[in-house]
Amino acid sequence: MSDQWGRPPQQPQPNPYGQGQPPPQQYPQRGQYPDPATQQFPPQYQQPPGSYPPPPPSSYPPPPQQPPVEGEATPPAAPKKKRGLSIVLILVIVFALLIAGVIGAELYARNKGNSKIATAAACIVEDGATASFGTFPPFLWQYLNDEYSSISIETAGNNIRQAKGMKAEIEIEDLKLTDGGDSKGTIGALNATITWTGDGISQTIESFIPVIGSVVSDVKLNPSNGTVEVGGGLAGVTIKPITRDDGIALEIEDLTGLGFALPRDDIQEELDSFTDDLNKNYPLDIKADSIEVTEAGIVAKFSTQNATISNDGNSNECLADL
Incomplete structure (x- = not known):
């Protein structure tokens, strides 16, 4: 007998799960929701605990970490507190203060030494002067050992005693006190x-x-023959600078024009008096080595070796404060 659509009647199917076996657990159908009072599904839809095993651990390796993109700011690491950081900062500050103190003492002592030497030089030449000690070793080291490697002295160039327009440049080496x-x-x-x-x-x-x-109205320098012509249109005196008796001297070499009428001996006597005053009382046995005439003026070289700084009462008073 067929149904209304002409299909043959359905035959009962055998139970695939075996005779007398209950059908497998069914999941709730549409419209079957947990009981509002208990918030649980009916017992036939509840799964017994432990019925499903936990998923196996993944056998795939973790994904590699990507390097940071260039230009992308890297998040700063969390600051780590290091024990003893404050002690390090204190030591750094103390060290910096010590260095600053040493530098300050070095500058003060160096300036004081420069001032004493400049004062002594100014006293000798009767003009302003500056002085500076060598940069190495440090001045404090030289002061503590009473040994100074080098000292440079330069006068202002206004005069040396009576000689106008005269300037001195002095280099001292290996000073031991x-x-x-x-x-x-x-x-x-x-x-x-x-x-x-x-x-x-x-x-x-x-x-x-x-x-x-x-009669002086002009001075002409002659480097070719090492003379200086002093005079004017009508009278003139030719003078030759020389070294004599470990100092410098100005000798009359010629008289020109009406200069023949001038007393030659009197002129030479005045020139000698002038150079004697210029040479006297030079300390440390300083001696003139050479003198020459250049286009700019007269240049003289002086020197001394292994000189002793006298400590008696007759020593140069300009060196008394050294």
């Missing part, structure tokens, strides 16, 4: 260059050599 005895110390070497300009020569002759000062 001692306490007590007949000396204050020794100087290994001293070299000095004295420059006397043409204008300075003219001013000096006009001021301190009256015999020819009245």
Whole structure:
């Protein structure tokens, strides 16, 4: 017998799960929701605990970490507190203060030493002067050992005693100071260059050599023969600078024009008096080595070796405070 659509009647199917076996667990159908009072599904839809085993661990390796993209800001790491950081900072600050103190003491002591040497030099030449100690070793080290590697001295160039327009540049090496005895110390070497300009020569002759000062209107330097011509259109005196008796001297070489009427001996006597005053009382046995005439003026070289700084009462008073 067929149904209304003409299909043959359905035959009952055998139970695939075996005779007398219950059908497998069914999941709730649409419209079958947990009981609102208990919030649970009916017992026939509840799964007994442990009926499903836990999923097996993944056998795939974890994905590799990607390197940071260039230009992308890397998040800062969390600051780590290090024990003893404050102690390190304190030590750094203390060290910096010590360095600053040493530098300050070095500068103060160096300036004090420069001032004493400059004062002594200014006293000797009767003009302003500056001085500076060598940069190595540090001045404090030199001071503590009473040994100074080098000292440079330069005068202002206004004058050296009566000589107008004269300038001195002095280099001292290996200065050693001692306490007590007949000396204050020794100087290994001293070299000095004295420059006397043409204008300075003219001013000096006009001021301190009256015999020819009245006729001086011009000074001509002759490097070719090492002479200096002093005079005007009608009268002139030719002078040759030389070294004599460990100092410098100015000798009359010629008289020109009406200069023949001038007393030659009187002029030479005044020139000798001037150079004697210039040479006297040079400390440390300084001696003139050479003198020459250049286009700029007269240049003289002085030096001394292994000189002793006297400690007696007759020593140069300009060195008393050293």
